[in-house]
Amino acid sequence: MRRELIESYYEEYQRELERFLESDPEMFTLEAEIHHYIEILEPVLRDGGQEMWQTLDRIISAKNAMEGIVAKEMYIRGFLDYERLVCEKDSKI
Structure with a gap:
């Protein structure tokens, strides 16, 4: 029963697709053009x-x-800035 239901949905979908393609002949032209460019x-x-x-x-x-180098450089600069701030704070005490 389940298989028959799936097959009927599939068949109905196929019919809908065929009706759509028949109703729009430009689709065939576009498909042929796409295949032409694919071949080229x-x-x-x-x-x-x-x-x-x-x-x-x-x-x-x-x-x-380059991102790794920049990240490392930013880390070093951040550490140096932190060290400078700590040293300035210690020198004021």
Whole structure:
């Protein structure tokens, strides 16, 4: 019973989808155009895609390294500022 219910929902969904596609012929044109561009871009992405991802990885790695350096520098400066404040306070006492 459960399987039959699921199958009937699936069949009804398929019919709705077919009716929608038949009612809008522009969908077929757009789908064909998308496939056309995919066929054009696929070799380019396959050949140059690896290089693009490697470059992107290098950029992200450099950014992360720079963030680490900046964080360390800010920590050191914060510690030095704290030390300066403590020393000033101690010298006034």
